[in-house]
Amino acid sequence: MTAFLARIRAAVGVLALLAIVVSVTPSSAQQQKNPDGSVNPTASSVQEEQLFKEMNRITGRCTLPDQKACTLEQPAGRDWRYFHQVTLPWIAAIAIIAMLAILTLFYLFRGMVKIEQGRSGRTIVRFNALERFVHWMTAVCFIILALSGLNITFGKSLLLPLIGPEAFTDWSQWAKYAHNYLSFPFTIGVVLIFLMWIAGNLPSRGDIAWLKDGGGIVGDAHPPAQRFNAGQKMIYWIVVIGGTAVAVTGYLLMFPFWGTSIVGMQTAQVIHGIVGALFVAAMLGHIYIGTIGMEGAFEAMGSGTVDENWAKQHHSLWLEEEKAKGNIAGAPPPGRMQPAE
């Protein structure tokens, strides 16, 4: 009885195995028959559908020196097209319009953040000539890169109908050259910013307290801050990380097939587009606070000096340090003897 059961089990196992083998066997080269029923060896052929199921592209052999031409079909471009035509414009438009709306509302309700005690008349150096040069080099490049970049996404729907195809092509051609060549000073600027200000932008204990107090811009509190407060540190890291991301992906696009495939370039463009759009939105906030958002802030990057009372209000700890170093005209630094004349 047990032997009989064992034999049945074996038979069932063999049948199951056969079923699996048969179901897996239909290969890409299917045997087809002639109309009269005889097998036609030339009728067996590789099938497009089958190849698409196996992978998302069809590649073969070709005799051209450019072996990339051996890719017959790559419908992946369809996803990229959807991103470029639908997803990216939405992300960019929402990010930029939302930022502008927030800044407008904020300005209407809060207005310019004043120097509460008025100007003292005593100034202190905040950014030296090199720092200001690097900032403005990067900033000018960024503005041109942002406008020429936005032109690629929004130009044909916003600007093209206004100025016509010929003028739009001329402008876009120059914008493209500007975008490509100004990437170099921009990238150098990002690297210099990273090196120049890294010391003051590492996260510190005071940052959380500063953020809790609304940074002195949302509420009326003026939490103490070092040379760079938590908000400025955020801008710093947005510039460093975002700038690196757009630079790396941008250069991958600028040098086609240098270490990338077509999928690699599509991915690079996706990252470049999203990071670029968010970068623009973040910099709008930065420009706002640096100009109409706060009294006395622009001078820091303009003339390079700020009023002492501005420093006391926004960067009290930094002011103490500078005073201790004797970098300010006025009260002598404590604990240091004045040289006798």
Place this chain on the structure above:
Amino acid sequence: MARMKFLCDADRCIECNACVTACKNEHEVPWGINRRRVVTINDGKPGERSVTMACMHCTDAPCAAVCPVNCFYTTADAVVLHSKDLCIGCGYCFYACPFGAPQYPRVGNFGSRGKMDKCTFCAGGPEADNTEAEFVKYGTNRLAEGKLPLCAEMCSTKSLLAGDGEIIAQIYRERVVKRGYGSGAWGWRTAYRETIAT
């Protein structure tokens, strides 16, 4: 008007590359650019097939959709053409094209790829038909002369068919019925979102 399409009957293609040569010669396509190419799938294996491929002149063409300067246009014959005067050589059509059709005369120096070049279905460009200016940029305009694309016209096995989609689909269907097999209209589902039922 006709809806122009290409159809490669892969069961007939013998990979002679005459279509490639014909195209290059007819339009004096510069060195390094191939508007048409032949790709062999499963080379040396059972079921090997060769397919000749160029711009398929897609329905709702992806290249035209993503072009940031809208340099593409579709003719009354549904041929997808572009203006080299408007092209800024950004390379986006190349990212979007499923068939690798768009090509650029220069590759890689700071993104200045030059004006994009691709198969015109022997229909030239936006310039006046069969002018010197049109020939220099796009090659000959055979459609304006009442002729079909040269690649298909001189295909020795009549594997490559070019012409009105309805007619070439009918020819292909008859072939499949007569010989009893067919590996399908390569690229049609991707390009035209339809395939030929056989």
